[in-house]
Amino acid sequence: MRLEGKRALITGAAGALGSVIAEALAAEGADVAGLDLNAEGLERTAATVRAHGRRAYSASADLTDFDAVQAAVGGVLDDWGGIDILLNGAGGGAVSFFHEMSYETWSTQIDRNLNSVFNVTRAVLPSMLDQESGRIINIASVAAIAGGRLVRGATAYAAAKAGVVGLTKALAIEVADRGITVNCLAPGAQGTGARDNDTPERREALLAQIPTRKLGEPQHLAQTVVFLAAPESENITGVILPLDGGHSI
Numbered sequence: 001m002r003l004e005g006k007r008a009l010i011t012g013a014a015g016a017l018g019s020v021i022a023e024a025l026a027a028e029g030a031d032v033a034g035l036d037l038n039a040e041g042l043e044r045t046a047a048t049v050r051a052h053g054r055r056a057y058s059a060s061a062d063l064t065d066f067d068a069v070q071a072a073v074g075g076v077l078d079d080w081g082g083i084d085i086l087l088n089g090a091g092g093g094a095v096s097f098f099h100e101m102s103y104e105t106w107s108t109q110i111d112r113n114l115n116s117v118f119n120v121t122r123a124v125l126p127s128m129l130d131q132e133s134g135r136i137i138n139i140a141s142v143a144a145i146a147g148g149r150l151v152r153g154a155t156a157y158a159a160a161k162a163g164v165v166g167l168t169k170a171l172a173i174e175v176a177d178r179g180i181t182v183n184c185l186a187p188g189a190q191g192t193g194a195r196d197n198d199t200p201e202r203r204e205a206l207l208a209q210i211p212t213r214k215l216g217e218p219q220h221l222a223q224t225v226v227f228l229a230a231p232e233s234e235n236i237t238g239v240i241l242p243l244d245g246g247h248s249i
């Protein structure tokens, strides 16, 4: 129980990775609040958290809406009195080739993958500064550091996720002497349900880009989040950690 009594807020908690991370944090003793657009999925995640005997809180909100996020995070802070761990996991890509990309596609990707991280972190950080402690863990993507070789047509997504990488490093420095760490995972392709419909050709093309020839295991990613949230990581900050089977080497 490395996270006994800790209060975690997870964005994208209804999603494939967020739900696995929520359960892993709860299994280590953390209470988990989920923020997501998907209210039904949030309830499924909350049930797994409660099954571990921990408190769960669900708030359905569009994370691209600054005011809605302030209200949703305010609800968690009112109820729980603070947040110890923030996992910014909401996001997702859209394939569009740059020469034909609309401004709307571009800005939607920046909103979903970067502005959402600003909105949530901005809402949570003052309380972490007050309590002089906190762990912020962002999920970017290997696309942020190695371009879009796994998925062509990912320039907007890669740019947004590279923004998350820059935000991570700059914020890590800004709050380093205030008891708060800020780190970032840069996953390669993960073995989530989204990959179930890969044709054999598509799967082989994907694996050919990954030196280990393995998709990421969501449970392993979740244990990396546990590690970055645990006491032994108090002096690790500003790290961008690829979980990509060597794809970005």
Ligand SMILES: NC(=O)c1ccc[n+]([C@@H]2O[C@H](COP(=O)([O-])OP(=O)(O)OC[C@H]3O[C@@H](n4cnc5c(N)ncnc54)[C@H](O)[C@@H]3O)[C@@H](O)[C@H]2O)c1
Residues within 6 Å of the ligand: 011, 012, 013, 014, 015, 016, 017, 018, 035, 036, 037, 038, 041, 061, 062, 063, 064, 089, 090, 091, 092, 093, 112, 116, 139, 140, 141, 142, 186, 187, 188, 189, 190, 191, 192, 194
């Ligand atoms: N799965 C992968 O292979 C992979 C690889 C690299 C990076 N990532 C990143 O990991 C994170 C989680 O990915 P996943 O595979 O679990 O995706 P997912 O689609 O299963 O989950 C993403 C969740 O974010 C939520 N979300 C999206 N936009 C939102 C908004 N505006 N407001 C509120 N909620 C919103 C969705 O409702 C969904 O529940 C994403 O940031 C993704 O970019 C995933």
